Amino acid sequence: MTQLVIGQMLNGVIVGSLYGIIALGVTLTFGLTGIVNFALGAFMMFGAYATWYLYDVVGLPYPAAVLGAVIFVSIVGYISDRALFQFTRGNLVNGLLVSIGMISVFEALVLAAFTTTPKDLTYVLPGALHVAGIVLPKIKVAVCVVFLAVIFGTYLALTRTWLGRAAFAYAQNPEAAALMGVRTGRLQTIVVVYSTALAGLGGGLYASMYSIEPTIGSAYILKAVEAAILAGVGSVIGALGGGIILGVSENLGSVFFPSAFRDAYGLVFLIAILLVRPGGLFGDRP
Amino acid sequence: MKYAIAVGLLLALVAPAVVHSDSILAIAIYGFMAASLAVSFNLIFGFTGQLSMFHAASFGVSAYVVTILVTTFKWNFWLAIIPALVVVMILSLIVGTICFRFKLKEFYFAVVTMAFSEVLRLITLNWNSVTNGSLGITVVDKPSIWTPSGSFAISSGVSWYYLTLALLVIVYIICHRILASWIGRCLAAIRLNDQLGETLGIDVFKYKLLSFAIGSVLAGLVGAFYGFYSGFVEPHYFSIPLGLDIIAMVLLGGVNSLIGPVIGALVLTALPHVIELSAELRIALYGSILIFVILVMPKGIVGLLTSRKHAA
Numbered sequence: 001m002t003q004l005v006i007g008q009m010l011n012g013v014i015v016g017s018l019y020g021i022i023a024l025g026v027t028l029t030f031g032l033t034g035i036v037n038f039a040l041g042a043f044m045m046f047g048a049y050a051t052w053y054l055y056d057v058v059g060l061p062y063p064a065a066v067l068g069a070v071i072f073v074s075i076v077g078y079i080s081d082r083a084l085f086q087f088t089r090g091n092l093v094n095g096l097l098v099s100i101g102m103i104s105v106f107e108a109l110v111l112a113a114f115t116t117t118p119k120d121l122t123y124v125l126p127g128a129l130h131v132a133g134i135v136l137p138k139i140k141v142a143v144c145v146v147f148l149a150v151i152f153g154t155y156l157a158l159t160r161t162w163l164g165r166a167a168f169a170y171a172q173n174p175e176a177a178a179l180m181g182v183r184t185g186r187l188q189t190i191v192v193v194y195s196t197a198l199a200g201l202g203g204g205l206y207a208s209m210y211s212i213e214p215t216i217g218s219a220y221i222l223k224a225v226e227a228a229i230l231a232g233v234g235s236v237i238g239a240l241g242g243g244i245i246l247g248v249s250e251n252l253g254s255v256f257f258p259s260a261f262r263d264a265y266g267l268v269f270l271i272a273i274l275l276v277r278p279g280g281l282f283g284d285r286p
Numbered sequence: 287m288k289y290a291i292a293v294g295l296l297l298a299l300v301a302p303a304v305v306h307s308d309s310i311l312a313i314a315i316y317g318f319m320a321a322s323l324a325v326s327f328n329l330i331f332g333f334t335g336q337l338s339m340f341h342a343a344s345f346g347v348s349a350y351v352v353t354i355l356v357t358t359f360k361w362n363f364w365l366a367i368i369p370a371l372v373v374v375m376i377l378s379l380i381v382g383t384i385c386f387r388f389k390l391k392e393f394y395f396a397v398v399t400m401a402f403s404e405v406l407r408l409i410t411l412n413w414n415s416v417t418n419g420s421l422g423i424t425v426v427d428k429p430s431i432w433t434p435s436g437s438f439a440i441s442s443g444v445s446w447y448y449l450t451l452a453l454l455v456i457v458y459i460i461c462h463r464i465l466a467s468w469i470g471r472c473l474a475a476i477r478l479n480d481q482l483g484e485t486l487g488i489d490v491f492k493y494k495l496l497s498f499a500i501g502s503v504l505a506g507l508v509g510a511f512y513g514f515y516s517g518f519v520e521p522h523y524f525s526i527p528l529g530l531d532i533i534a535m536v537l538l539g540g541v542n543s544l545i546g547p548v549i550g551a552l553v554l555t556a557l558p559h560v561i562e563l564s565a566e567l568r569i570a571l572y573g574s575i576l577i578f579v580i581l582v583m584p585k586g587i588v589g590l591l592t593s594r595k596h597a598a
Contacts, residue, residue, distance in 0.1 A: 036393060087581050092393050093337055094580050097537070100530055101580075104573030108566040218526075222404075229397060260412040267401040274398060275388050 007134050008251040014140045016247025017147035020240035021202045022224035023231070024151055025195030027239045030228070031171040032191040035088055035095025039080070040199040041221025042106035047073045047203025048212040049110055052119050055207075062124045066204035070197050077196025081189050089188065103218065110214040118211040125208070143205045150201065151240045158236060167191065171234065219263075226270045232280025242281065287592070291545055298451055302444045309559075311443040315515060317555040318450035319508050322457040324535040324547030326504035329461050331533070332541040333470070334497040335477035337396040339529050340381055341505050343403035344374045346523035348506030349513040350410060353423050363429035367510045374506035375499055377406075382498040386491050400526065407524035422520030425513050446515055453511060454548070457504050462544055464500065473497050534576045540586030549587050 022040055029037045050069035054060045060068065080102065088095040125139040158164035170177040170187055178184045202220075206212070227246045231238030246266045253265035273281060302311065323345060330338045348370040355366035381402050385395050410417045417423070430439040440449055464470055472493045475483035480490050513519040522528070531554070539550025554575070558568045583590055 084577060084581065094584075096337075096393065096396070097533065097580050098577050101534075101573040101576035104527075104530075104569045104576075108568075108570035108573070111566045111569075112564070222400075225397065226401075229394070258412070261408055264405050264408050267405055271384075271398055271401055274390065274394060275384065 003133055004255060005252065008255050009248055010134065010136060011140075012248030012251035013244050014144045014247070015251070016227075016244035017144050017151075017240065018202055018206060018243070019220070019223045019227045019246055020151060020243025021147050021198050022220055023227035023239040023243050024154060024236060025198045026221075026224050026228040027231075027233055027235065028167075028191050029195045031234045032167060033085065033095070033188050034090040035085070035092055035099070036225065037085070037099045037192070037195065038096060038221050038225070039099040039102040039106070040195060040224065041217030041219075042103045043073050043077060043196045043199040043217070044203035044206065044220055045110065045212070045214060045217035046076060046106065047200030048207040048216065049114060049119070049203075050200070051204040051207045052121055052212060055121060055124075056119075062208065066201065069204040070200045073200025073203070074193050074197040077193045077200075078189070080196075081192040085192055086185075086189070103221075107214045107217070114214070116213060118213045119207075120211045121207050137209075139208055143209060146205060147202075148240070150198070151236070154198075155236045163187070163190070223266065226266050230270060230273055230281055235280070238280065245281075287545070295455070302447055308443050311447050313556055313559050315443070315446050315450045317552045318447075318454045319512055319515070320531075320535060320555050321548040321551035322450075322454045322508045323505055323532050324539070324551040325454070325457050325461055325544065326501045326508070327532045328536050328541065328544070328547045329464065329473075329504070330498055330501040331536060332543075332547075333465060333477065334473045334494060336494065336498065337392060338498065338501070339396050339400035339526070340378065340403050340498075340502065341532055342526070342529040343406045343524050344378060344502035344505040345509035345512070345528075346410070346519075346521075347377060347406060348374050348509035349519045349523055350417060350423075352510045353425055353513045353519045354416060356427050357423060357425060363427065363514065367507070370510050371503050371506050374509075375503050378499045378502035379495065382495045386494045386498075400529075403524055403529070404526075407521055410524060411521045417521070420521060422518050422522075423513075424518050426517075427514070429511075429514055450511065450515070453508065457507070458544065458548070460500075460504065465544065469493065469496065530576075531572065534572055534579075536586075537579045538575060538586055540588030542585070543588045546586050546588040553587070 022044060025040050026036060029035065029040075047069045050072045051062075051065045054065035054068045055062055058065075084098055084102070085095065088098050123139075125142060127138045129136045129138055129141060158167060166177060166182040166187055169180065170182060170184060174184060203212075203217075206216070206220075210216075223246060224243070227242035228239055229242075230245060231242030246269075249269055250262045250265055254262040257265070298314075301314070305311065323341065327338070327341045330336050330341070351370035351373050352363070352366045355361040355369065356363055381399060385398055390398055411420055413419075428439045428441045430437045432438075438445075440446060465473070472483070472488045475486065475488055476490055476493055480494075484490050509523070512523075535550040535554050536547045537550070538554060539548065540546025554572070557571070563571065579586060585593070
């Protein structure tokens with residue numbers, strides 16, 4: 001029983017870091033552009049399919065395939081920012097609906113191109129680690145490490161570089177930031193594209209662990225938004241924390257309660273948190 | 287505008303005498319039900335300014351309650367509508383009280399209502415003994431009405447056409463009466479600035495809850511009929527895409543108008559049948575329309591028509 005619980009907790013951490021990396025994109029986009037980009041789930045799905053295509057069909061080595069997928073997704077992200085998102089800045093409901101419209105378009109395109117048949121990557125990194133009687137697939141550990149590295153890297157970049165501080169300044173007071181010489185329009189575009197790149201990376205690594213189909217994004221964006229709200233929108237490390245809390249509570253919940261309702265545990269938790277602490281667990285804004 | 291609506295209604299009344307095609311009637315029937323859903327949704331979204339993601343859930347819960355009462359417990363269809371609406375009302379009052387008591391704004395309201403509706407979907411999906419899980423329930427019964435010459439089953443296309451048209455007219459009139467009254471003014475005040483409304487002595491909580499509950503119950507009314515026309519109920523009724531279809535209809539037609547959602551719903555229901563499209567392309571088309579309408583014509587078709595008139 002202890003082993004089962006610990007194993008499920010570790011699984012929760014791994015899934016949670018995936019929620020976390022998309023939640024990070026949600027949080028950054030919301031902080032800088034005032035919209036919640038639900039299409040990040042679709043970008044993640046794009047990343048997964050691009051990786052599968054480059055790795056299994058074209059035959060690139062896996063890291064190169066993931067890199068290619070991230071670049072591809074960023075380009076799509078840049079185009080959609082220029083064509084769509086830049087017109088919805090600061091308008092939450094419009095941004096929400098535009099991003100939802102994009103999900104349908106993206107999912108339908110992928111469906112038309114690759115059908116609903118799930119795609120599986122041939123094994124990238126077979127084998128498992130045995131630690132104190134717990135079996136951990138190597139690939140999951142590697143993926144989790146990459147996610148953690150990227151999230152902490154983003155945190156460092158936000159706190160240590162000029163661009164990062166400009167972003168913080170903008171989030172606090174857009175006009176003052178503009179007066180201090182921050183090119184706000186460009187900053188917003190960079191953040192939107194960066195968040196799509198994060199989603200693309202999430203998708204690329206997701207493809208190495210699970211089979212992919214056109215609808216994977218929808219489930220994950222809901223989880224990511226839950227994680228971002230749980231933590232308090234606007235907090236970088238909180239996005240990771242929220243993701244891991246969500247992942248662990250789902251996995252542990254399905255040990256003790258019926259697993260058919262695993263998606264509901266996070267939702268109930270989320271409703272409770274929003275009612276008790278509207279600013280989120282780590283947030284201080286009401 | 288009033289004359290246009292009256293003419294439209296008259297045309298709708300005589301249409302079955304001219305059109306004999308069953309498929310066109312079926313499109314009209316689905317269109318009327320979608321329009322009723324869109325009109326009731328617009329009461330919450332367009333006129334009170336609350337982006338509810340609970341509408342599809344109200345619709346689905348009512349469809350399930352009526353179907354279970356009729357197929358399993360052999361209730362009369364018309365009698366079964368009452369408990370269904372009561373269930374929807376209680377659910378919407380619970381969800382609404384939680385959301386509005388804690389003053390959840392825009393996005394948080396959308397997320398929490400979406401969370402509640404997902405929980406309800408998971409319950410229907412997994413409560414196999416009652417809801418038959420993901421397979422859903424097949425409905426063979428048809429509602430019947432009493433006439434002097436005996437009971438008359440509503441099974442033909444034409445009778446369903448008039449039934450759903452009546453449903454749309456009823457929903458439309460209810461919403462129209464609400465909006466024309468004191469309540470409608472309060473809702474508009476809340477939409478424009480709820481803090482200002484509060485200082486003017488409007489009980490914001492009460493009126494938000496009222497609008498949410500009425501809109502949801504009307505969606506429940508549509509749900510009660512929907513399962514009996516289509517012949518089955520399934521957990522898909524609760525899904526987020528259905529909620530999005532309703533939003534797309536309202537936006538396409540025109541948010542701040544009563545007739546707008548009707549036009550939007552009829553157009554979006556008929557469009558895929560007018561142009562032959564595969565399922566994937568239809569979803570893509572819905573999404574593109576949603577994006578296009580928001581960015582290019584935020585007031586929808588009705589806004590486009592009325593602004594033309596003012597310009598001329």
